[in-house]
Amino acid sequence: MTELEKMQLGVEFDPDANEIQVLRHQTFTLIQQFNRTFAPKGRALAKKIFAKVGSQTIITPPFLCEFGKTISIGDRCFINMGVTMLDNAPITIGNNVLIGPSSQLYTASHPLDFKKRRQWECCNLPIVVEDDVWIGGNVVICQGVTIGARSVVAAGAVVTKDVAPDTLVAGVPAKMIKHIESEHDNNIGE
Template sequence: MRKNAERLLRQIANTESELQPPLWRELFGALGEDSWVRAPLFCEYGKSVRIGNHTFLNAGVTLLDGTAITIGNNVLVGPNVQFYGASHPVDHIERRDWTARWKPILVEDDVWIGGNAVICQGVTIGARAIVGAGAVVLKDVPPDTVVGGNPARIIRKLTDSER
């Protein structure tokens, strides 16, 4: 799967953007209707990534996808956002073997993730949430909230009129 992903990513890089959608569909486990991905993008496997309908991934996205990364419908992902499904042990002896531990990432519907944000393993970002640019998200984000900072924290709840 890794070699296939590398091949497809090279092919995408050398293909005009209007002609890329079939290649993205071949790379990912799912790519919904009217969704758009801008190259360049990095992923390890591709098939563990599922993207819903009407979703946009801007250029420079990184997906460490040794586990499921699910991005819902109507999601906007800014440039250079990183999804880290992996981490490594705290114990330095275990790390010598490049041991990785994986936990899935879930981004629910109608989320906006600002540029250069980092979404860490095991995180769920609730529906309609906004992740500020440059945020490092280590914990679940409740629906209808704005988070930002490093580590990301809740800045405020979205009001009914804002939704």
């Protein structure tokens, strides 16, 4: 198993491994280019940066990530300016997702034990954002979280636990405010 695969699986890995350093450097260079351009050239660069970028997806510069190839983005998504994705583990974004400005997705965390932090120990868990989610501006999504389909995360929320589908969450830490009923729900059986 490669050090990159270990990192993505959340097991102990060597952050100084050549393959990790090469990918980090390549992504840094591409991100710098991406942040100085816009569509259609920006789209071509995005396809080089990410594992997947769906059709009609717009990513507005500036955008920051560390590896890129661990991020998959579905169709018809809009990622607003200033978004940061710390992508040590996979980040999967579904279709029709809106992500507000200055939002941050963190797959990495560090131990509470300061001695382990001195060794730069890191634990990585994936983040999943399912279809039709709206993430407001300045939201933080922590490692290991899944945001359920059709949910809304209010601006400024810090999401530390999974969000059920069809819910509105807000606050620090984010808590469910209400169940969201869509027109689709009201038309079931018609």
